[in-house]
Amino acid sequence: MKTEVGIIGGGPSGLLLAQLLHRQGIGTVLLEKHTREYVLSRIRAGVLEHGFAKLMREAGVGERMDREGQIHDGIFIAHGGVRERVDLKGLTGGNSVIVYGQTELTRDLYDGRDRMQGTVIHEAQDVTPHDLDTPRPYLTFRKDGESVRVDCDFIAGCDGFHGVSRRSIPPERLSEYERVYPFGWLGVLSRTPPVSPELIYATHERGFALCSLRSPTLSRYYIQVPLSDSVDDWPDERFFDELKRRLPPDVAAAMVTGPSIEKSIAPLRAYVAEPMRHGRLFLAGDAAHIVPPTGARGLNSAASDVYYLYHALLDHYQRGDDSGLDGYSERALARVWKGQRFSWWMTSLLHRFPDASPYDRRMQAIELTYLFSSRAALASLAENYVGLPF
Ligand code: APR
Ligand code: PHB
Numbered sequence: 257m258k259t260e261v262g263i264i265g266g267g268p269s270g271l272l273l274a275q276l277l278h279r280q281g282i283g284t285v286l287l288e289k290h291t292r293e294y295v296l297s298r299i300r301a302g303v304l305e306h307g308f309a310k311l312m313r314e315a316g317v318g319e320r321m322d323r324e325g326q327i328h329d330g331i332f333i334a335h336g337g338v339r340e341r342v343d344l345k346g347l348t349g350g351n352s353v354i355v356y357g358q359t360e361l362t363r364d365l366y367d368g369r370d371r372m373q374g375t376v377i378h379e380a381q382d383v384t385p386h387d388l389d390t391p392r393p394y395l396t397f398r399k400d401g402e403s404v405r406v407d408c409d410f411i412a413g414c415d416g417f418h419g420v421s422r423r424s425i426p427p428e429r430l431s432e433y434e435r436v437y438p439f440g441w442l443g444v445l446s447r448t449p450p451v452s453p454e455l456i457y458a459t460h461e462r463g464f465a466l467c468s469l470r471s472p473t474l475s476r477y478y479i480q481v482p483l484s485d486s487v488d489d490w491p492d493e494r495f496f497d498e499l500k501r502r503l504p505p506d507v508a509a510a511m512v513t514g515p516s517i518e519k520s521i522a523p524l525r526a527y528v529a530e531p532m533r534h535g536r537l538f539l540a541g542d543a544a545h546i547v548p549p550t551g552a553r554g555l556n557s558a559a560s561d562v563y564y565l566y567h568a569l570l571d572h573y574q575r576g577d578d579s580g581l582d583g584y585s586e587r588a589l590a591r592v593w594k595g596q597r598f599s600w601w602m603t604s605l606l607h608r609f610p611d612a613s614p615y616d617r618r619m620q621a622i623e624l625t626y627l628f629s630s631r632a633a634l635a636s637l638a639e640n641y642v643g644l645p646f
Pocket of ligand 1: 264265266267268269270287288289290295300358380383414415416417418419420540541542543554555556558
């Protein structure tokens with residue numbers, strides 16, 4: 257096989273890049289190791305920055321997002337038994353976010369690939385990039401027992417944190433930055449009406465909690481738990497009791513509980529690999545960086561990388577201009593690190609750290625007090641939450 261851009265990974269990063277390039281006549285072959293059903297079975301957050309939503313529309317896959325996604329003009333932060341609203345729209349001159357599950361977004365991207373008859377190969381095993389530091393890189397993989405080769409001009413590593421792409425960069429070329437948080441999030445999906453039409457990020461001495469949603473009849477709730485906990489420690493009744501204890505009384509009283517249809521614990525970790533390029537290989541999304549979910553930046557950081565890589569490849573093929581490719585890693589990382597900062601700030605502000613000193617806890621408290629006493633501080637939160645400019 258031969259194509260312009262070989263893409264490893266059929267998650268949001270790889271699918272969005274493939275869709276955008278194909279609409280500009282640039283050929284891609286996307287290799288995904290799992291089945292489409294498996295990829296679509298993953299339950300993940302979906303708070304889309306306005307820039308990401310614009311990119312989905314440019315990719316020709318924004319119609320259902322605009323029809324079914326929910327525009328949120330604000331979020332709440334609950335502390336000290338009360339909740340205070342952050343007016344995202346008012347603080348950013350009119351910008352909002354769209355709440356639209358990542359599963360639905362991924363489904364729309366796959367449908368877009370189908371409509372354009374894009375080449376997406378599932379159950380591609382042992383995908384391996386070759387000759388990355390030559391002008392003729394290629395990919396090999398196995399499918400149905402056959403070995404296949406894909407010759408391409410460039411390779412996009414969109415294969416997530418555990419993929420093969422980042423591991424294909426010589427270790428001596430890579431700088432890695434990581435922070436592992438001493439707690440995780442226990443998440444529950446329930447077929448119940450969400451307790452609030454807008455997200456509530458709650459901080460409490462017992463720990464962090466988040467009230468989110470997927471639709472008017474599907475709620476998504478989280479509580480911070482020790483890393484030593486397992487899902488079995490948290491039957492539904494215990495989960496909802498603990499969630500309510502961390503919320504303002506009026507919110508707890510209004511909560512409709514119901515059986516969990518999905519329950520899982522995710523550790524919180526931050527990670528960045530530099531550079532995001534090695535020869536003809538370009539990393540995008542979770543392949544290069546991970547953020548704790550507190551700031552809802554994961555999907556949006558992936559979209560940011562795709563934006564820069566898409567325009568860099570467009571400049572190469574349409575204008576013979578490689579400045580975008582040469583500057584990709586630096587440009588993408590500049591925004592990645594701002595997403596890391598915001599995720600770190602939200603996580604530090606709202607979680608209970610087991611080893612926090614009394615001074616640390618007073619700093620958390622004064623940070624919250626200052627936040628709600630200063631329009632400038634709220635505007636800083638808001639501009640990061642709706643999405644900084646690309
Ligand atoms: N070969 C082929 N495909 C692979 C390989 C491999 N060696 N390793 C991983 N993959 C596939 C995975 O099966 C997955 O479908 O790459 C895809 C990577 O998708 P994601 O992990 O979703 O990463 P990304 O597309 O960058 O999206 C980032 O997803 O994980 C969330 O919070 C994250 O919202 C963020 C978004
Ligand atoms: C979610 O709805 O799953 C969600 C929303 C916002 C976050 C994290 C997760 O910051």
